[in-house]
Amino acid sequence: MLLMLLFVAFTASVHEYAPPTRRIFSLLGLCLAVVAAAVLLIDYFIQVTVMQPSLKKGQLAGCAILTQYNPNGVFIALEELGCLLMTLALACLAPVFTQPTKVERTIRWLFVLSLATAVAARGIDPGDLFEVIVISTVWLTLIVAGPLVAVVLRRAATRSRRA
Template sequence: MDSQKRLFPSVSPSAVPGGAANSRFGRRVALATALVTVLTFGLALTALPDKVPYPFTSEVISDQWPGDYYWLFPAMILMLLFVALVAAVHEHTPPDRKVYSLLALAVAVIAAAVLLIDYYIQATVMQLSLEKGQLDGWAIFSQYNPNGIFIALEELGYLLMSVVFLCLVPALGSGTRLEKSLRWLFLLSFAAVLLALAVVSALLGIDRGDVFEIAVISIVWLTLIAAGLLLARLFKRDFSAGEASAES
Protein backbone atom coordinates (compact mmCIF):
# COMPACT_ATOMS: atom_id res chain seq x y z
CA MET A 1 0.00 0.00 0.00
CA ASP A 2 2.82 2.42 0.88
CA SER A 3 4.61 1.68 -2.39
CA GLN A 4 1.37 2.33 -4.29
CA LYS A 5 0.98 5.71 -2.57
CA ARG A 6 4.56 6.60 -3.54
CA LEU A 7 3.89 5.66 -7.15
CA PHE A 8 0.43 7.26 -7.32
CA PRO A 9 0.19 10.05 -4.78
CA SER A 10 -3.25 11.56 -4.23
CA VAL A 11 -2.57 15.12 -5.25
CA SER A 12 -5.25 17.79 -5.12
CA PRO A 13 -5.91 19.30 -8.55
CA SER A 14 -5.36 22.73 -7.07
CA ALA A 15 -1.84 21.79 -6.00
CA VAL A 16 -0.55 21.06 -9.50
CA PRO A 17 0.12 23.46 -12.40
CA GLY A 18 -3.17 24.46 -13.97
CA GLY A 19 -5.11 22.87 -11.10
CA ALA A 20 -6.86 26.09 -10.12
CA ALA A 21 -7.86 26.72 -13.73
CA ASN A 22 -9.19 23.16 -14.02
CA SER A 23 -11.25 23.61 -10.85
CA ARG A 24 -12.65 26.92 -12.09
CA PHE A 25 -13.54 25.35 -15.43
CA GLY A 26 -15.08 22.31 -13.73
CA ARG A 27 -17.25 24.45 -11.46
CA ARG A 28 -18.59 26.51 -14.35
CA VAL A 29 -19.33 23.44 -16.46
CA ALA A 30 -21.00 21.67 -13.52
CA LEU A 31 -23.32 24.61 -12.87
CA ALA A 32 -24.06 24.98 -16.58
CA THR A 33 -24.86 21.27 -16.80
CA ALA A 34 -27.36 21.50 -13.94
CA LEU A 35 -29.03 24.62 -15.39
CA VAL A 36 -29.26 23.32 -18.97
CA THR A 37 -30.62 20.00 -17.70
CA VAL A 38 -33.38 21.83 -15.81
CA LEU A 39 -34.22 23.82 -18.95
CA THR A 40 -34.23 20.71 -21.14
CA PHE A 41 -36.34 18.76 -18.66
CA GLY A 42 -38.87 21.58 -18.39
CA LEU A 43 -39.24 21.96 -22.15
CA ALA A 44 -39.52 18.20 -22.61
CA LEU A 45 -42.32 17.99 -20.03
CA THR A 46 -44.31 20.65 -21.87
CA ALA A 47 -43.76 18.88 -25.21
CA LEU A 48 -45.02 15.40 -24.41
CA PRO A 49 -46.38 14.45 -27.84
CA ASP A 50 -49.92 13.35 -28.54
CA LYS A 51 -50.41 9.81 -29.73
CA VAL A 52 -50.08 9.87 -33.50
CA PRO A 53 -51.13 6.78 -35.48
CA TYR A 54 -48.96 5.13 -38.11
CA PRO A 55 -47.56 6.41 -40.48
CA PHE A 56 -47.14 9.42 -38.14
CA THR A 57 -47.98 12.04 -40.76
CA SER A 58 -51.26 13.43 -39.42
CA GLU A 59 -52.12 17.08 -38.89
CA VAL A 60 -51.37 16.58 -35.18
CA ILE A 61 -47.64 16.68 -35.91
CA SER A 62 -47.91 19.94 -37.87
CA ASP A 63 -49.96 21.47 -35.07
CA GLN A 64 -47.26 20.57 -32.55
CA TRP A 65 -44.42 22.12 -34.58
CA PRO A 66 -42.19 23.67 -33.34
CA GLY A 67 -43.22 23.21 -29.70
CA ASP A 68 -42.40 19.50 -29.57
CA TYR A 69 -38.91 20.19 -30.89
CA TYR A 70 -37.71 23.06 -28.67
CA TRP A 71 -36.23 20.73 -26.06
CA LEU A 72 -33.94 19.09 -28.62
CA PHE A 73 -31.74 22.17 -28.90
CA PRO A 74 -30.74 22.53 -25.21
CA ALA A 75 -30.49 18.72 -25.15
CA MET A 76 -27.76 18.91 -27.81
CA ILE A 77 -25.92 21.55 -25.79
CA LEU A 78 -26.30 19.31 -22.74
CA MET A 79 -24.46 16.49 -24.51
CA LEU A 80 -21.44 18.74 -25.06
CA LEU A 81 -21.56 19.92 -21.45
CA PHE A 82 -21.76 16.31 -20.28
CA VAL A 83 -18.51 15.43 -22.06
CA ALA A 84 -16.84 18.57 -20.70
CA LEU A 85 -18.02 17.74 -17.17
CA VAL A 86 -16.63 14.20 -17.32
CA ALA A 87 -13.36 15.60 -18.70
CA ALA A 88 -13.18 17.98 -15.71
CA VAL A 89 -13.79 15.06 -13.32
CA HIS A 90 -11.03 13.14 -15.11
CA GLU A 91 -8.61 16.00 -14.40
CA HIS A 92 -9.75 16.04 -10.78
CA THR A 93 -9.21 12.29 -10.33
CA PRO A 94 -5.99 11.18 -8.54
CA PRO A 95 -3.47 9.34 -10.76
CA ASP A 96 -4.13 5.93 -9.21
CA ARG A 97 -7.81 6.09 -10.25
CA LYS A 98 -7.55 7.86 -13.60
CA VAL A 99 -8.12 4.63 -15.54
CA TYR A 100 -11.74 4.71 -14.33
CA SER A 101 -12.30 8.37 -15.17
CA LEU A 102 -10.65 7.86 -18.57
CA LEU A 103 -13.03 4.98 -19.26
CA ALA A 104 -15.92 7.20 -18.17
CA LEU A 105 -14.76 9.93 -20.56
CA ALA A 106 -14.49 7.48 -23.47
CA VAL A 107 -18.02 6.15 -22.88
CA ALA A 108 -19.31 9.72 -22.42
CA VAL A 109 -18.02 10.67 -25.86
CA ILE A 110 -19.82 7.68 -27.41
CA ALA A 111 -23.07 8.45 -25.57
CA ALA A 112 -22.96 12.13 -26.51
CA ALA A 113 -22.26 11.29 -30.16
CA VAL A 114 -25.22 8.88 -30.33
CA LEU A 115 -27.63 11.43 -28.84
CA LEU A 116 -26.27 14.40 -30.79
CA ILE A 117 -26.80 12.58 -34.08
CA ASP A 118 -30.24 11.42 -32.97
CA TYR A 119 -31.39 14.89 -31.90
CA TYR A 120 -29.82 16.77 -34.81
CA ILE A 121 -31.53 14.56 -37.38
CA GLN A 122 -34.88 14.91 -35.62
CA ALA A 123 -34.59 18.70 -35.33
CA THR A 124 -33.33 19.45 -38.84
CA VAL A 125 -34.72 16.72 -41.10
CA MET A 126 -38.03 15.32 -39.94
CA GLN A 127 -40.39 18.32 -39.92
CA LEU A 128 -38.99 19.66 -43.20
CA SER A 129 -39.51 16.27 -44.82
CA LEU A 130 -43.12 16.23 -43.61
CA GLU A 131 -43.79 19.71 -45.02
CA LYS A 132 -42.34 18.74 -48.42
CA GLY A 133 -44.19 15.44 -48.52
CA GLN A 134 -40.93 13.48 -48.59
CA LEU A 135 -42.28 10.61 -46.50
CA ASP A 136 -40.36 7.59 -47.78
CA GLY A 137 -38.88 5.91 -44.72
CA TRP A 138 -40.35 8.61 -42.46
CA ALA A 139 -42.05 6.35 -39.92
CA ILE A 140 -38.96 4.54 -38.67
CA PHE A 141 -37.19 7.84 -37.81
CA SER A 142 -40.03 9.86 -36.28
CA GLN A 143 -39.98 10.65 -32.57
CA TYR A 144 -43.70 9.86 -32.58
CA ASN A 145 -42.97 6.23 -33.39
CA PRO A 146 -42.64 4.40 -30.03
CA ASN A 147 -40.76 1.58 -31.78
CA GLY A 148 -38.64 3.77 -34.04
CA ILE A 149 -34.96 4.57 -34.37
CA PHE A 150 -35.26 7.84 -32.44
CA ILE A 151 -36.46 6.07 -29.28
CA ALA A 152 -33.94 3.24 -29.70
CA LEU A 153 -31.00 5.65 -29.99
CA GLU A 154 -32.23 7.59 -26.98
CA GLU A 155 -32.37 4.39 -24.94
CA LEU A 156 -28.83 3.49 -26.05
CA GLY A 157 -27.44 6.96 -25.38
CA TYR A 158 -28.88 7.29 -21.90
CA LEU A 159 -27.97 3.71 -21.00
CA LEU A 160 -24.39 4.61 -21.89
CA MET A 161 -24.63 7.75 -19.75
CA SER A 162 -25.65 5.57 -16.81
CA VAL A 163 -22.55 3.43 -17.49
CA VAL A 164 -20.51 6.65 -17.25
CA PHE A 165 -21.97 7.21 -13.80
CA LEU A 166 -20.90 3.71 -12.79
CA CYS A 167 -17.35 4.30 -14.05
CA LEU A 168 -17.12 7.51 -12.03
CA VAL A 169 -17.89 5.70 -8.75
CA PRO A 170 -14.35 4.28 -8.28
CA ALA A 171 -12.82 7.40 -9.88
CA LEU A 172 -14.03 9.65 -7.08
CA GLY A 173 -12.43 9.59 -3.66
CA SER A 174 -14.31 8.63 -0.53
CA GLY A 175 -12.54 10.83 1.99
CA THR A 176 -15.17 13.55 2.31
CA ARG A 177 -18.94 13.59 2.69
CA LEU A 178 -19.26 15.40 -0.63
CA GLU A 179 -17.35 12.74 -2.53
CA LYS A 180 -19.24 9.96 -0.77
CA SER A 181 -22.52 11.62 -1.74
CA LEU A 182 -21.45 11.73 -5.38
CA ARG A 183 -20.38 8.09 -5.34
CA TRP A 184 -23.72 7.00 -3.89
CA LEU A 185 -25.65 9.23 -6.29
CA PHE A 186 -23.92 7.71 -9.34
CA LEU A 187 -24.21 4.16 -8.04
CA LEU A 188 -27.90 4.49 -7.19
CA SER A 189 -28.59 6.14 -10.54
CA PHE A 190 -27.02 3.24 -12.43
CA ALA A 191 -28.93 0.74 -10.27
CA ALA A 192 -32.20 2.61 -10.90
CA VAL A 193 -31.65 2.46 -14.67
CA LEU A 194 -30.96 -1.28 -14.53
CA LEU A 195 -34.03 -1.82 -12.36
CA ALA A 196 -36.21 0.21 -14.73
CA LEU A 197 -34.93 -1.77 -17.71
CA ALA A 198 -35.55 -5.08 -15.95
CA VAL A 199 -39.06 -4.17 -14.79
CA VAL A 200 -40.22 -2.67 -18.09
CA SER A 201 -38.73 -5.56 -20.08
CA ALA A 202 -40.37 -8.10 -17.77
CA LEU A 203 -43.77 -6.44 -18.13
CA LEU A 204 -43.69 -5.45 -21.80
CA GLY A 205 -40.94 -7.54 -23.35
CA ILE A 206 -39.16 -6.11 -26.37
CA ASP A 207 -42.28 -4.14 -27.38
CA ARG A 208 -41.80 -1.63 -24.56
CA GLY A 209 -42.56 1.46 -26.66
CA ASP A 210 -41.35 4.66 -25.04
CA VAL A 211 -41.90 3.53 -21.43
CA PHE A 212 -38.27 2.72 -20.68
CA GLU A 213 -37.06 5.68 -22.72
CA ILE A 214 -39.04 8.07 -20.50
CA ALA A 215 -37.79 6.31 -17.36
CA VAL A 216 -34.10 6.32 -18.28
CA ILE A 217 -34.16 9.95 -19.45
CA SER A 218 -35.83 11.04 -16.21
CA ILE A 219 -33.31 9.16 -14.07
CA VAL A 220 -30.29 10.47 -15.96
CA TRP A 221 -31.50 14.06 -16.07
CA LEU A 222 -32.32 14.11 -12.36
CA THR A 223 -28.87 12.66 -11.69
CA LEU A 224 -27.21 15.35 -13.80
CA ILE A 225 -29.02 18.11 -11.93
CA ALA A 226 -27.98 16.77 -8.53
CA ALA A 227 -24.46 15.82 -9.65
CA GLY A 228 -23.92 19.17 -11.32
CA LEU A 229 -24.65 21.01 -8.07
CA LEU A 230 -22.52 18.62 -5.99
CA LEU A 231 -19.61 18.72 -8.44
CA ALA A 232 -19.77 22.52 -8.50
CA ARG A 233 -19.24 22.47 -4.73
CA LEU A 234 -16.41 19.97 -5.11
CA PHE A 235 -14.59 22.07 -7.70
CA LYS A 236 -15.19 25.22 -5.65
CA ARG A 237 -13.60 23.51 -2.66
CA ASP A 238 -10.56 22.56 -4.75
CA PHE A 239 -10.26 26.08 -6.12
CA SER A 240 -10.48 27.61 -2.63
CA ALA A 241 -7.85 25.17 -1.37
CA GLY A 242 -5.56 26.15 -4.22
CA GLU A 243 -6.05 29.86 -3.49
CA ALA A 244 -5.26 29.34 0.19
CA SER A 245 -2.19 27.27 -0.67
CA ALA A 246 -0.93 29.93 -3.08
CA GLU A 247 -1.36 32.69 -0.49
CA SER A 248 0.56 30.73 2.15
Protein backbone atom coordinates (compact mmCIF):
# COMPACT_ATOMS: atom_id res chain seq x y z
CA MET A 1 0.00 0.00 0.00
CA LEU A 2 2.90 2.31 0.73
CA LEU A 3 4.24 1.73 -2.78
CA MET A 4 1.03 3.13 -4.23
CA LEU A 5 1.57 6.38 -2.36
CA LEU A 6 5.19 6.43 -3.50
CA PHE A 7 4.06 5.95 -7.09
CA VAL A 8 1.91 9.07 -6.82
CA ALA A 9 4.86 10.96 -5.32
CA PHE A 10 7.05 9.70 -8.17
CA THR A 11 4.67 10.99 -10.83
CA ALA A 12 4.22 14.28 -8.96
CA SER A 13 8.01 14.72 -9.01
CA VAL A 14 8.09 14.13 -12.75
CA HIS A 15 5.23 16.63 -13.15
CA GLU A 16 7.29 19.27 -11.32
CA TYR A 17 10.26 18.54 -13.60
CA ALA A 18 8.20 18.76 -16.81
CA PRO A 19 8.87 21.70 -19.11
CA PRO A 20 5.84 24.02 -19.51
CA THR A 21 5.05 22.71 -23.00
CA ARG A 22 4.87 19.11 -21.68
CA ARG A 23 3.08 19.69 -18.37
CA ILE A 24 -0.27 18.59 -19.82
CA PHE A 25 1.21 15.11 -20.36
CA SER A 26 2.67 14.94 -16.86
CA LEU A 27 -0.58 16.22 -15.35
CA LEU A 28 -2.52 13.52 -17.16
CA GLY A 29 0.03 10.96 -15.94
CA LEU A 30 -0.33 12.27 -12.39
CA CYS A 31 -4.13 12.08 -12.56
CA LEU A 32 -3.99 8.51 -13.85
CA ALA A 33 -1.47 7.64 -11.13
CA VAL A 34 -3.87 8.93 -8.48
CA VAL A 35 -6.72 6.83 -9.91
CA ALA A 36 -4.48 3.74 -10.17
CA ALA A 37 -3.26 4.21 -6.61
CA ALA A 38 -6.82 4.65 -5.34
CA VAL A 39 -7.99 1.46 -7.07
CA LEU A 40 -5.04 -0.56 -5.77
CA LEU A 41 -5.18 0.91 -2.26
CA ILE A 42 -8.85 -0.02 -1.97
CA ASP A 43 -8.11 -3.48 -3.39
CA TYR A 44 -5.22 -4.19 -1.02
CA PHE A 45 -6.88 -2.62 2.02
CA ILE A 46 -10.00 -4.77 1.63
CA GLN A 47 -7.89 -7.87 1.13
CA VAL A 48 -6.00 -7.22 4.36
CA THR A 49 -8.83 -5.97 6.57
CA VAL A 50 -11.77 -8.04 5.32
CA MET A 51 -10.60 -11.16 3.53
CA GLN A 52 -7.75 -12.30 5.77
CA PRO A 53 -9.79 -12.13 9.00
CA SER A 54 -12.74 -13.84 7.29
CA LEU A 55 -10.54 -16.66 6.04
CA LYS A 56 -8.90 -17.10 9.47
CA LYS A 57 -12.33 -17.33 11.11
CA GLY A 58 -13.61 -19.78 8.50
CA GLN A 59 -16.27 -17.35 7.29
CA LEU A 60 -16.19 -18.47 3.67
CA ALA A 61 -19.80 -18.00 2.59
CA GLY A 62 -19.92 -15.70 -0.45
CA CYS A 63 -16.14 -15.26 -0.53
CA ALA A 64 -15.44 -17.16 -3.76
CA ILE A 65 -15.77 -14.10 -6.00
CA LEU A 66 -13.71 -12.02 -3.58
CA THR A 67 -10.79 -14.32 -2.93
CA GLN A 68 -7.50 -13.52 -4.58
CA TYR A 69 -7.21 -17.15 -5.58
CA ASN A 70 -10.13 -16.85 -7.99
CA PRO A 71 -8.70 -15.81 -11.40
CA ASN A 72 -12.10 -14.32 -12.29
CA GLY A 73 -12.52 -12.61 -8.95
CA VAL A 74 -13.03 -8.98 -8.04
CA PHE A 75 -9.58 -8.48 -6.52
CA ILE A 76 -7.77 -9.79 -9.58
CA ALA A 77 -9.84 -7.51 -11.81
CA LEU A 78 -9.09 -4.49 -9.61
CA GLU A 79 -5.40 -5.34 -9.55
CA GLU A 80 -5.32 -5.65 -13.34
CA LEU A 81 -7.16 -2.33 -13.72
CA GLY A 82 -4.80 -0.58 -11.32
CA CYS A 83 -1.68 -1.89 -13.04
CA LEU A 84 -3.02 -1.06 -16.50
CA LEU A 85 -3.68 2.49 -15.28
CA MET A 86 -0.14 2.60 -13.90
CA THR A 87 1.33 1.66 -17.30
CA LEU A 88 -0.88 4.27 -18.95
CA ALA A 89 0.28 6.88 -16.42
CA LEU A 90 3.91 6.02 -17.15
CA ALA A 91 3.30 6.28 -20.90
CA CYS A 92 1.84 9.76 -20.35
CA LEU A 93 5.07 10.73 -18.57
CA ALA A 94 7.23 9.64 -21.52
CA PRO A 95 6.88 12.92 -23.50
CA VAL A 96 8.17 14.85 -20.47
CA PHE A 97 11.68 13.53 -21.04
CA THR A 98 12.66 15.62 -24.06
CA GLN A 99 16.43 15.87 -23.66
CA PRO A 100 18.47 13.90 -26.21
CA THR A 101 20.51 12.18 -23.49
CA LYS A 102 20.80 8.41 -23.20
CA VAL A 103 19.15 8.46 -19.81
CA GLU A 104 16.04 10.37 -20.93
CA ARG A 105 15.78 8.37 -24.15
CA THR A 106 15.91 5.16 -22.09
CA ILE A 107 13.19 6.44 -19.76
CA ARG A 108 10.95 7.32 -22.71
CA TRP A 109 11.38 3.88 -24.24
CA LEU A 110 10.82 2.08 -20.93
CA PHE A 111 7.56 3.93 -20.28
CA VAL A 112 6.21 3.35 -23.79
CA LEU A 113 7.37 -0.28 -23.83
CA SER A 114 5.63 -0.86 -20.51
CA LEU A 115 2.29 0.22 -21.96
CA ALA A 116 2.87 -1.73 -25.19
CA THR A 117 3.64 -4.89 -23.22
CA ALA A 118 0.53 -4.50 -21.07
CA VAL A 119 -1.68 -3.90 -24.13
CA ALA A 120 -0.17 -6.88 -25.95
CA ALA A 121 -0.64 -9.05 -22.87
CA ARG A 122 -4.29 -7.98 -22.69
CA GLY A 123 -4.89 -10.23 -25.70
CA ILE A 124 -4.02 -13.16 -23.48
CA ASP A 125 -6.91 -14.80 -21.66
CA PRO A 126 -7.47 -12.67 -18.55
CA GLY A 127 -6.57 -14.34 -15.35
CA ASP A 128 -3.38 -15.48 -13.77
CA LEU A 129 -1.00 -15.14 -16.74
CA PHE A 130 -2.16 -11.66 -17.75
CA GLU A 131 -2.01 -10.53 -14.14
CA VAL A 132 1.54 -11.81 -13.72
CA ILE A 133 2.65 -10.14 -16.96
CA VAL A 134 1.10 -6.74 -16.26
CA ILE A 135 2.21 -6.60 -12.63
CA SER A 136 5.72 -7.74 -13.51
CA THR A 137 5.91 -5.23 -16.35
CA VAL A 138 4.87 -2.23 -14.29
CA TRP A 139 7.11 -3.03 -11.33
CA LEU A 140 10.15 -3.95 -13.43
CA THR A 141 9.67 -0.70 -15.34
CA LEU A 142 9.63 1.25 -12.08
CA ILE A 143 12.62 -0.65 -10.69
CA VAL A 144 14.70 0.23 -13.77
CA ALA A 145 13.28 3.69 -14.49
CA GLY A 146 13.16 4.92 -10.89
CA PRO A 147 16.93 5.37 -10.52
CA LEU A 148 17.15 6.83 -14.03
CA VAL A 149 14.48 9.41 -13.23
CA ALA A 150 16.31 10.17 -9.98
CA VAL A 151 19.46 10.90 -12.02
CA VAL A 152 17.52 13.23 -14.33
CA LEU A 153 15.87 15.06 -11.44
CA ARG A 154 19.19 15.37 -9.59
CA ARG A 155 20.89 16.82 -12.67
CA ALA A 156 18.04 19.30 -13.11
CA ALA A 157 18.28 20.36 -9.47
CA THR A 158 22.04 20.83 -9.79
CA ARG A 159 21.59 22.95 -12.94
CA SER A 160 18.96 25.14 -11.30
CA ARG A 161 21.17 25.69 -8.25
CA ARG A 162 24.03 26.82 -10.47
CA ALA A 163 21.82 29.22 -12.41
